[in-house]
Amino acid sequence: MWTASLGPKPRMSEATPAFQFASVPQQREAATLGMWTFLATEVLFFGALIAAYSAYRIAWPDEIAAAARHTKVALGAINTAVLLTSSAFMASAVAFDEAKRRRPVVLCLLATAVLGLLFIGIKGYEYCLEYQEGLVPALNFQLGRYGGIGELFFLFYFFATGFHAVHLTIGIAMVVMLAVRTGAGHPPHAPVLRMVGLYWHFVDIVWIFLFPLIYLPGRVG
Amino acid sequence: MHGPRPNYLTAETTIRSWLFSTDHKRIALLYFASITFFFLIGGLAAVMIRLELVTPAADLVRPDTYNRLFTMHGVIMVWFFLVPSIPTTLGNFVLPLMLGARDLAFPRLNLASWYFYIAGGALTVLALLLGGVDTGWTFYEPYASAFSNGYVTLAVLGIFLSGFSSILTGLNFIVTTHKLRAPGLTWYRLPLFCWSLYSTSVILVLATPVLAMTLLMLVAERVLGIGIFDPALGGDPLLWQHMFWFYSHPAVYIMVLPAIGIVSELIPAFARKKIFGYKFVAWASVAIAAIGFLVWGHHMFVAGQSLYASLIFSFLSYLVAVPSAIKVFNWVATLHKGWIRFDAPMLYAFGFVGLFTIGGLTGLFLAALAIDVHVTDTYFVIAHFHYIMVGGSVSAFFGGLHYWWPKITGRLYPEGWARAAAILMFFGFNLTFFPQFILGWLGMPRRYDAYPPEFQIWHVLSSAGASTLAVAYAMPLFYFFWSLVWGQRAPANPWGVTGLEWLTSSPPPPRNFDTTPVVIRGPYDYVDGQPRPQAENV
Numbered sequence: 001m002w003t004a005s006l007g008p009k010p011r012m013s014e015a016t017p018a019f020q021f022a023s024v025p026q027q028r029e030a031a032t033l034g035m036w037t038f039l040a041t042e043v044l045f046f047g048a049l050i051a052a053y054s055a056y057r058i059a060w061p062d063e064i065a066a067a068a069r070h071t072k073v074a075l076g077a078i079n080t081a082v083l084l085t086s087s088a089f090m091a092s093a094v095a096f097d098e099a100k101r102r103r104p105v106v107l108c109l110l111a112t113a114v115l116g117l118l119f120i121g122i123k124g125y126e127y128c129l130e131y132q133e134g135l136v137p138a139l140n141f142q143l144g145r146y147g148g149i150g151e152l153f154f155l156f157y158f159f160a161t162g163f164h165a166v167h168l169t170i171g172i173a174m175v176v177m178l179a180v181r182t183g184a185g186h187p188p189h190a191p192v193l194r195m196v197g198l199y200w201h202f203v204d205i206v207w208i209f210l211f212p213l214i215y216l217p218g219r220v221g
Numbered sequence: 222m223h224g225p226r227p228n229y230l231t232a233e234t235t236i237r238s239w240l241f242s243t244d245h246k247r248i249a250l251l252y253f254a255s256i257t258f259f260f261l262i263g264g265l266a267a268v269m270i271r272l273e274l275v276t277p278a279a280d281l282v283r284p285d286t287y288n289r290l291f292t293m294h295g296v297i298m299v300w301f302f303l304v305p306s307i308p309t310t311l312g313n314f315v316l317p318l319m320l321g322a323r324d325l326a327f328p329r330l331n332l333a334s335w336y337f338y339i340a341g342g343a344l345t346v347l348a349l350l351l352g353g354v355d356t357g358w359t360f361y362e363p364y365a366s367a368f369s370n371g372y373v374t375l376a377v378l379g380i381f382l383s384g385f386s387s388i389l390t391g392l393n394f395i396v397t398t399h400k401l402r403a404p405g406l407t408w409y410r411l412p413l414f415c416w417s418l419y420s421t422s423v424i425l426v427l428a429t430p431v432l433a434m435t436l437l438m439l440v441a442e443r444v445l446g447i448g449i450f451d452p453a454l455g456g457d458p459l460l461w462q463h464m465f466w467f468y469s470h471p472a473v474y475i476m477v478l479p480a481i482g483i484v485s486e487l488i489p490a491f492a493r494k495k496i497f498g499y500k501f502v503a504w505a506s507v508a509i510a511a512i513g514f515l516v517w518g519h520h521m522f523v524a525g526q527s528l529y530a531s532l533i534f535s536f537l538s539y540l541v542a543v544p545s546a547i548k549v550f551n552w553v554a555t556l557h558k559g560w561i562r563f564d565a566p567m568l569y570a571f572g573f574v575g576l577f578t579i580g581g582l583t584g585l586f587l588a589a590l591a592i593d594v595h596v597t598d599t600y601f602v603i604a605h606f607h608y609i610m611v612g613g614s615v616s617a618f619f620g621g622l623h624y625w626w627p628k629i630t631g632r633l634y635p636e637g638w639a640r641a642a643a644i645l646m647f648f649g650f651n652l653t654f655f656p657q658f659i660l661g662w663l664g665m666p667r668r669y670d671a672y673p674p675e676f677q678i679w680h681v682l683s684s685a686g687a688s689t690l691a692v693a694y695a696m697p698l699f700y701f702f703w704s705l706v707w708g709q710r711a712p713a714n715p716w717g718v719t720g721l722e723w724l725t726s727s728p729p730p731p732r733n734f735d736t737t738p739v740v741i742r743g744p745y746d747y748v749d750g751q752p753r754p755q756a757e758n759v
Contacts, residue, residue: 019732020324020401030326030400037392037426045430048464052438052449055460138445148448148455155447159438 028191035195039202046163046206050213053156056149057217063149065218070135070143071157072126076215079122080207086115087204090175094197102182105193109179112200116172123165130154160210167203175200228631228728243328244731246629249314251335252305257698259301259342262349266294268691271653271684277677279670287670288355289371295358297349300380301342303610304472307479308425309334309390311621312418314629316394318722318729319412321403321738321756326396334389341383348375357668359469362450362461366443374443377436384429384436387475391425394418403721403756405740409503410755412720412744413496416503417482420510424471424478428514432468435461462524466517474513476610477577478506480617481548484570487620488552489745490718491567492559493752496745498551505544512541522593531590538588545581549574560750564716565639569620572647573613580608583658598668601661604654612650619646619697626701627711631728634704638696646693652686719744719752 021027057064093108134142135154143150174196229246239247269290273281282290313331317324325331348354354371356364365373398419402411438449439461448454450461489496496502518526518534552574561567583605586592596602620643626634656679665676672680714723725734738756746753 020322020326020328022737026400030396033399034327034392034396037395041388041392041426041430044427045434048431048434048467049438052434052460052464055457059457060455137447151447152449152455155441155445155449159441 031191031195032198035198039198042167042202042206046160046209049156049160049163050209053160053213056152056156057213060149061217064153067143067150067153068214068217069219070130070133070154071215072129073215073219075122075126076211079119080211082115082119082122083204083207086112086119087201089115090197090200094193097193102185106179106183109175109182113172113175113179116168116175120165120168120172123161157214160214164203164206164210167206171196171200171203226726227730228726229731230631230728232731241332243324243332245313245317245325245328245331246729248331248335249310250629252309252313252338255335255339255342256302256306256310259297262346263294263297263302264691264694266290266297267687270294271687273670274672274680275684277672277674277680282670284670285355288357288668289349289353291668292354292357292371293349296345296354296376296380299358299472300383301338301345303476303614304387305338305383305390306476306614307483307618307621308394308418308421308475309338309386311483311618311625312394312414312421312479313390315625315722316397316415316418317401318628318725318733319415319720320397320401321406321721321734321740322397322401323732323734323737325393326401327393330389330393334386334393337389338383338386341379341381341386343379344382345376345379348372348379351375359465360439360461361465362439362442362458363452363456366439367451367453374440377440381433381436384433387425387429391422391429394422395426398422403738403740405756406721409500410740410743411503413485413499413502413506414479414482417478417485417506420506421475421478421482424475424510424513428468428471428475431464432472435464435468438464459521459524459526462521463517466520467514470517470520471510471513473606473609474509476614478509480573480614481506481509481577483617483621483624484552484573485548486720487566487570487624488555489747490624490716491562491564491570492556493562493747493750494555494559494745495747496551497554497557498547499743499745501547502551505547508544509541512537512544516541519588519593522590523597535588535590539585542581542585542588545577549578549581563640564623565634565636565643566620566624568640568643569616569623569646572643572650573616573620575647576608576612576616576650580605580613583608596661598666599661600657600665600667603667604657604661607654607657612654616646616650619643622697624716625722626704627715628722628727628729630705630708631711632704632708633711633715634697634708635700638700642693642696642700645689645696649686649689649691649693653683653690654686656680656682656686714752714754717752719746719754721755724754724756 015024017024017027021030089108089111093105093112096104096108130136131140134140137151137155137158141151141154143154178193178196229244233242239251242248242251269282270287273279273287273290279287313325348371351372354369354373354376356369356371356373360373360377398411398415441447442449442451442456446454448456450456450458452458485496485502516534516538518530519538522531522535583601587596587602587605623634623639626632660676660679660683663676663679665672665679711727713726715727716723721738721740722729724738740756742753742755744755746755
């Protein structure tokens with residue numbers, strides 16, 4: 001039940017909640033809690049992958065480091081910056097929405113989506129380079145000299161970055177839809193924007209874990 | 222009352238109105254029909270297994286077929302019957318009613334979860350029809366990826382899809398319990414079934430994604446031939462066991478926590494007395510869910526994990542016995558000086574308490590490092606987990622089904638037949654599985670189709686018990702259908718109990734309550750055996 005202590009009083013008091021809810025604030029809280037719960041699921045989904053990868057990184061430190069040196073760390077670093085910047089725009093969109101300024105919301109959402117697409121583009125370019133260098137497991141893997149571990153590393157690499165890219169693509173689609181609807185004068189319910197924001201930041205945080213785990217072994221010292 | 226008025230069964234009648242319904246009560250019935258179908262398939266495999274084991278020689282089916290039978294039995298029963306059983310049917314139906322809500326928080330997600338379940342079930346059944354899987358339900362590596370010639374990938378993708386169903390159900394229950402409680406319904410006024418469904422949902426949401434990722438890695442290894450778990454290719458087969466049991470041990474609590482919740486409803490209802498130690502029973506569910514995440518290593522005592530890890534896992538496994546025992550003691554204390562009625566749901570609840578206690582105590586044998594070495598992978602383990610998952614959970618499922626049957630269908634079932642079925646089920650179950658404890662202790666390994674002649678007496682007893690059990694499971698199917706046509710019409714509160722679900726008509730209207738109830742007291746409030754309902758304004 002909504003109380004004043006839980007945050008600013010929601011706007012759109014004229015809207016009617018779905019039948020199962022008693023009030024709009026109740027619906028909004030349910031949606032937000034639903035997204036957090038979903039993100040908890042996602043944490044365990046990526047967490048399982050990261051745990052398995054980490055187990056091998058500890059078991060085969062030298063082989064993993066040697067294989068990891070074949071990743072494109074410069075492109076990965078640029079992509080990290082791109083994604084962090086997109087998150088800043090996403091956060092700004094939410095802030096502008098709270099200030100009820102429609103045009104900046106649309107612009108921020110578009111910037112978020114464009115940076116997301118740029119990330120996907122750079123990632124795709126990386127995949128191309130890796131294909132040319134014969135780094136794709138089961139397809140054309142030519143880095144046999146680390147035993148099976150090199151191929152194992154790149155399997156984890158494609159698994160982790162691939163699942164991340166799928167999540168990001170879903171995020172971009174949602175952000176574009178939000179931008180279009182807001183631009184056309186049909187602002188979505190405020191919790192939708194917040195929920196997409198939560199999701200976007202989550203995808204961002206997954207990358208913040210993946211980048212050092214995947215790109216940086218064997219690069220220092 | 223106001224004469225006949227539309228209830229959720231009669232409000233709409235087209236097939237479309239069922240298949241695309243977002244009403245939690247209708248979705249519960251969709252799930253009822255589906256899990257009954259899968260129970261029959263899984264049960265059929267069990268019948269074949271028990272028939273093969275009547276004689277010491279492997280003479281009924283080929284050994285390869287036998288492997289496929291016990292795999293099919295395990296896969297279907299675990300993921301397509303036991304995991305969804307109570308939450309998606311009784312939980313789905315009753316939770317919003319107990320909360321005084323008009324539906325779950327996300328009705329469309331609820332429907333989507335059923336479609337994920339059906340899609341996953343269809344893929345898995347397809348794998349079985351094409352020729353089956355011979356890995357056992359645990360898909361141990363590297364056998365499952367490097368050597369098995371069954372339809373592992375298809376079956377695994379089916380399980381993967383059904384996982385979305387689990388996650389969506391868990392998410393929906395968590396949000397609904399937090400946000401859709403009626404005015405006045407504080408956490409400590411919640412019926413204990415809600416607490417146990419909430420704890421179950423936490424496991425569904427946090428454990429299922431780990432299984433999802435693990436299964437995807439298995440598929441990648443099998444399809445691409447890269448050694449994630451295969452030691453010949455640089456992988457680690459123990460990692461599979463760790464990740465598999467990180468889900469599959471908590472999954473045992475997915476199966477039994479809802480059952481515990483039902484029993485916590487039935488015992489106060491039929492002892493006509495407040496539950497003893499409400500807060501302890503409530504928090505024991507949460508404790509079981511939490512500790513349950515930390516005990517998976519007890520499946521790996523002989524697998525080669527470090528002794529120190531085994532010691533800690535052993536200790537933590539003992540720890541789960543504490544909240545479990547708290548429940549049992551509190552149920553028994555609730556009976557003390559109660560006005561006990563031996564209706565069918567109560568008989569099922571008594572059966573549950575006995576079987577759950579035996580299953581739990583034998584679990585302690587298995588948690589002990591030295592004894593576990595002796596009985597690992599024997600029928601002792603089989604008997605132990607069937608006592609919990611079948612003796613316990615299925616008994617409670619039937620108990621709950623009888624208890625809420627008048628609410629679900631608006632009809633009363635024939636009490637005499639139901640009591641007979643409950644008693645028969647208890648004896649049939651014990652006859653099936655108690656001999657398996659002895660078999661396991663004597664050294665009979667699981668998953669074998671042939672055995673030395675001196676074990677035959679125990680196997681024959683077990684198969685005789687299985688036939689009894691089959692009759693006991695079939696009986697409700699007949700008298701429940703009978704009651705739909707000829708059963709007496711049920712009043713709103715046929716048992717004279719206190720919960721909110723009994724304040725609305727039987728069966729309930731599409732949106733459950735005409736006016737949202739205002740809750741004024743906790744559950745299980747009986748004065749000298751007389752119920753005081755949780756709300757009075759409905």
